[in-house]
Amino acid sequence: MTYVFQFGIVFDQFDRMLAGAWLTVQLSIGALLLGLAAATAGAFVLTAGPRWLRAPVTAYVELIRNTPLLIQLYVIFFALPGFGLRLDANAAALAALVINFGAYATEILRAGIQSIPAGQIEAGRALNLTTVQIYRLIVLFPAVKTVFPALASQFVLLMLGSSVVSAISASELTAVSNTLQSTTFRAFEVYIVATLMYLAVAVAFRAAFAAIYWAVFMRERGR
Amino acid sequence: MRPFGANEFVFILAAIRWTVALSLIAFVAGGIAGTGIALLRISLLGPVRALAIGYIQLFQGTPLLMQLFLVYYCLGLFGLRLDAWTAVVIAYSAYAAAFLGEIWRGCLQAVPLGQWEAAKSLALRRYQILRLIIVPQAARIAIPPTVGFLVQLVKATAVASIIGFVEVTRAGQLISNATFEPTIVYPIVAAIYFLLCWPLSLLSRRLERRLDVATHSPLAAH
Numbered sequence: 485m486t487y488v489f490q491f492g493i494v495f496d497q498f499d500r501m502l503a504g505a506w507l508t509v510q511l512s513i514g515a516l517l518l519g520l521a522a523a524t525a526g527a528f529v530l531t532a533g534p535r536w537l538r539a540p541v542t543a544y545v546e547l548i549r550n551t552p553l554l555i556q557l558y559v560i561f562f563a564l565p566g567f568g569l570r571l572d573a574n575a576a577a578l579a580a581l582v583i584n585f586g587a588y589a590t591e592i593l594r595a596g597i598q599s600i601p602a603g604q605i606e607a608g609r610a611l612n613l614t615t616v617q618i619y620r621l622i623v624l625f626p627a628v629k630t631v632f633p634a635l636a637s638q639f640v641l642l643m644l645g646s647s648v649v650s651a652i653s654a655s656e657l658t659a660v661s662n663t664l665q666s667t668t669f670r671a672f673e674v675y676i677v678a679t680l681m682y683l684a685v686a687v688a689f690r691a692a693f694a695a696i697y698w699a700v701f702m703r704e705r706g707r
Numbered sequence: 708m709r710p711f712g713a714n715e716f717v718f719i720l721a722a723i724r725w726t727v728a729l730s731l732i733a734f735v736a737g738g739i740a741g742t743g744i745a746l747l748r749i750s751l752l753g754p755v756r757a758l759a760i761g762y763i764q765l766f767q768g769t770p771l772l773m774q775l776f777l778v779y780y781c782l783g784l785f786g787l788r789l790d791a792w793t794a795v796v797i798a799y800s801a802y803a804a805a806f807l808g809e810i811w812r813g814c815l816q817a818v819p820l821g822q823w824e825a826a827k828s829l830a831l832r833r834y835q836i837l838r839l840i841i842v843p844q845a846a847r848i849a850i851p852p853t854v855g856f857l858v859q860l861v862k863a864t865a866v867a868s869i870i871g872f873v874e875v876t877r878a879g880q881l882i883s884n885a886t887f888e889p890t891i892v893y894p895i896v897a898a899i900y901f902l903l904c905w906p907l908s909l910l911s912r913r914l915e916r917r918l919d920v921a922t923h924s925p926l927a928a929h
Contacts, residue, residue: 487784550858550904551897552865554876559893562883566890640768647770651869658772671780679773686768 494673497664504660505681507574511656512643512689514578519585524624526590531597532615541590548587554648556580561652577649577656585642589635596631597623629701636693640686647682657681711888716895722878723899729874730861732796737803737860744808746837749815759808766805772866774798779870795872799864806856814849815841851915858904858911865900875899 494501526545529537548556560583561576571579600623608618628635650658661678665671709715747759766774778801779794789797818841826836868877879896883889 546905546908547897547901550862550908551900552862552876554865554868555893555897555900558876558879558889559897562889563893644768644770647772648866648869650772658770661776665780671776672784675773675776675780679769679777682770682773683765683768 489673490670491673491677493668493670494664494677497668498677500660500664501657501678501681504655504657504678505685507654507656508643508646508658508682509685511574511578511581511646511649511654512639515581515585515642515646516639518578518582519589522582522586523589523593526586527593527597528619530590530594532619545587545590548584549591553580553584553645554651556584557649557652573649573652573654576652577646577654580649581642581646584645585639588638588642592631592634592638593627595634596627599630600627632693632697632701636690636697639693640689643689644682644686709886711882711886711891715882715886715892719875719878719882719892719895719899722873722875723903725872725874726861726864726876726903729795729799729864729867729872730857733799733803733864734857734860736796736800737807740800740804741807741811744804745811745815748808748812751833763805763809766802767809771798771802771863772869774802775866775870791870791872795867795870799860799867802863803856803860806859807853810852810856811845811849814845814852817848818844847918851911851918854907854911854914858907861903861907862900 526541529541533541557576557580560571560580561573564571597619604622605618608622613621646656647658649656650662653659657678661674665674668674744759744762747755748763750756750759775795775798778798779789779791782789782794782797815837822840822844823836826840831839864874865876867874868880871877873881875896879892883892886892
C-alpha cells in the first residue's frame with residue numbers, strides 16, 4: 485500500500501469540524517425538545533383526545549414513520565417554497581428533524597401511556613381529577629419511565645440520521661466534512677475523524693440518558 | 708427545461724426496482740452476516756463476545772452516511788476499485804448485519820434459560836441445543852422486529868442517493884432538476900416510499916399482536 489495518511493491537514497481544520505459537531509448537537513437537542521412537546525400533545529390526543537383529532541394525528545405518525553427522513557427534508561426544503569414557505573438550510577433541517585422525531589416519540593409515548601393499568605386512571609377519576617390532571621399527576625411519570633430507553637435510542641438514531649441534512653448543505657458535521665474533503669482531497673482522514681466524532685457524541689448522549697434515567701426514576705424519591 | 712409528464716413519472720417509478728433490489732440484497736447478505744454476529748454475540752468466549760459487541764456498537768453508533776462515505780471513497784485506498792453498486796451493497800449489508808445481529812441476539816436470549824438447562828440435561832451439544840431447541844423458538848419471536856427492520860432498511864436506502872446511487876430518491880432528484888417541479892416530484896417520491904413501507908409496518912404490527920396473544924394465552928403460561 486502506497487497511500488500515506490495525512491491527518492495533519494484534518495487537525496489544522498479541527499475547530500471547523502468541532503463547530504460542525506456542535507451544530508449537530510444543537511440540531512438534535514432542539515429536535516428532541518420540540519419533538520417531545522409535539523409528541524406529548526400527540527400521544528394525549530391518541531389516548532384521550534377528541535375522536536376527530538385522532539385520525540389526523542395517526543396519519544401524521546404513519547406518514548412520517550413510513551417515509552425516509554431525507555425525503556421529508558427535501559419536501560420541506562425544495563417543495564414547500566412552491567407553497568410560499570421558504571426556510572434556510574439550517575431551519576429546514578431543524579423542522580425536518582422535529583417533525584420526524586415528533587412522530588416516533590408520539591408512537592413511543594402512546595405505547596407507554598397505554599401500558600398504564602386502567603385501574604389507576606379509574607382511581608384518578610374516582611378522586612374527581614380532570615383528564616389533564618390524571619395525565620399530569622398519574623399517567624405521565626410511569627409512562628415516560630417505561631418508554632425512556634426506547635425514547636433514548638430513537639433520539640440517538642435521530643442524531644445519527646441528522647447527517648443527511650448535509651444534502652441540503654446545512655452546516656453540521658457531515659457538511660463540514662464534505663467541504664473539507666473537497667478542498668483537501670483527504671477523504672479517508674476527514675471521514676474517519678468525523679465518524680469518530682459522531683461515535684463520541686452518540687456515546688456521550690447514551691451516557692447522559694442513562695444518568696438522567698437514574699437521577700429521575702431510580703433514585704429513592706424522598707418527600 | 709422540460710415539463711413534468713408521464714415519462715418523468717415512469718422514470719421515477721422505474722427506479723423503484725433499484726430501491727427494492729438494494730433493500731433485498733442488503734437484507735439477505737446482512738441476514739447471513741447478522742446470524743453470525745448474533746451467534747458470536749452469545750458466545751461463551753469473552754473476547755469473541757466483545758468483538759461482536761464492538762461491531763454492533765460501531766455500526767449503531769455512527770451515521771449510515773459516514774459508513775457509505777468510508778466504504779465508497781476509502782476502500783479504494785487499499786487497492787480495491789469499487790463501483791457505486793458494490794460499495795453501496797457492502798455498506799448496507801454491513802449496516803443490516805449489525806442491526807439484525809442485535810435484534811436476533813435479543814430473540815435468542817428471550818428463550819427461557821430453562822430450555823437451555825433441559826437440553827443440557829439431555830446431553831445435547833451446544834450447537835445441537837441452538838439448532839434444535841433455541842433457534843426454532845427464537846425465530847418465532849424474531850419475525851415481527853425483523854419485518855420492522857426491513858421498513859427501516861427500505862427507508863435507509865434513500866441515503867444512497869447522496870453518493871449518486873440511482874434509486875427512487877436520486878431519480879426524483881434528477882427529474883426535479885430537469886423539470887424544476889420539486890413541488891410535484893418530492894411528494895410523489897414520498898408517496899412511493901409510503902406505499903412500499905406501510906404494508907410492511909402493518910404486517911409487522913399484526914404479527915406482533917398475534918405473537919402477543921400466543922404467548923399470553925393461559926395455555927402458554929404452563
